[in-house]
Amino acid sequence: EVQLVESGGDLVQPGGSLRLSCAASGFTFSSHEMNWVRQAPGKGLEWVSYISSSGSNIYYADSVKGRFTISRDNAENSLYLQMNSLRAEDTAVYYCARPVMVHAQEFDYWGQGTLVTVSS
Amino acid sequence: EIVLTQSPATLSLSPGERATLSCRASQSVRGYLAWYQQKPGQAPRLLIYDASNRATGIPARFSGSGSGADFTLTISSLEPEDFAVYYCQQRSNWPLTFGGGTKVEIK
Numbered sequence: 001e002v003q004l005v006e007s008g009g010d011l012v013q014p015g016g017s018l019r020l021s022c023a024a025s026g027f028t029f030s031s032h033e034m035n036w037v038r039q040a041p042g043k044g045l046e047w048v049s050y051i052s053s054s055g056s057n058i059y060y061a062d063s064v065k066g067r068f069t070i071s072r073d074n075a076e077n078s079l080y081l082q083m084n085s086l087r088a089e090d091t092a093v094y095y096c097a098r099p100v101m102v103h104a105q106e107f108d109y110w111g112q113g114t115l116v117t118v119s120s
Numbered sequence: 121e122i123v124l125t126q127s128p129a130t131l132s133l134s135p136g137e138r139a140t141l142s143c144r145a146s147q148s149v150r151g152y153l154a155w156y157q158q159k160p161g162q163a164p165r166l167l168i169y170d171a172s173n174r175a176t177g178i179p180a181r182f183s184g185s186g187s188g189a190d191f192t193l194t195i196s197s198l199e200p201e202d203f204a205v206y207y208c209q210q211r212s213n214w215p216l217t218f219g220g221g222t223k224v225e226i227k
Contacts, residue, residue: 035216045156045164045207047216061215062121100169105211106154108175110163 002026009114022079022096030074038092124219132227139195143208
């Protein structure tokens with residue numbers, strides 16, 4: 001059974017940093033691209049970042065470019081999101097998501113989400 | 121950035137009725153459009169990918185159609201568990217973008 005489990009969400013002050021993790025199981029993690037998607041409280045979905053299966057290709061939303069870094073450890077079956085210079089508008093539930101097939105960034109598996117709150 | 125506009129924002133229907141949801145893109149996304157269902161406190165659930173392909177385990181009452189810039193999600197006969205928020209998402213261009221959502225509520 002495919003499972004994605006996020007962790008690392010917390011309350012952090014503006015300007016602070018946080019590292020999110022997503023532990024994957026039930027599939028060959030190293031063969032799959034991965035993404036982070038977020039959802040502010042009461043709002044819609046926003047794509048955040050993509051990483052290829054090898055980690056060699058990475059994309060970011062403009063809203064996080066230069067502040068967030070996506071990475072992965074295929075030996076540990078884990079995906080990460082390093083979040084720096086956090087702002088109030090980064091407050092959201094962050095989901096890791098797996099695409100339905102290679103090169104098709106439409107997501108058939110999602111984690112349960114981890115809440116990041118940026119507030120003083 | 122491709123903007124996806126969903127309409128209506130809210131759809132008030134009764135169980136057993138047909139639901140028709142629209143997603144319009146600011147430019148062509150070819151056939152690269154997905155639909156998701158989300159219930160409160162839950163992660164989104166993929167219903168349709170590449171405009172018309174049902175995801176694994178999705179009931180046949182859900183169908184997707186369209187290409188280019190205009191897409192439709194149809195729920196042929198609403199079941200009680202179908203009342204939720206629905207989002208469309210395009211994968212044609214980076215950045216990936218989502219529509220603002222349509223809430224299907226019980227009339």
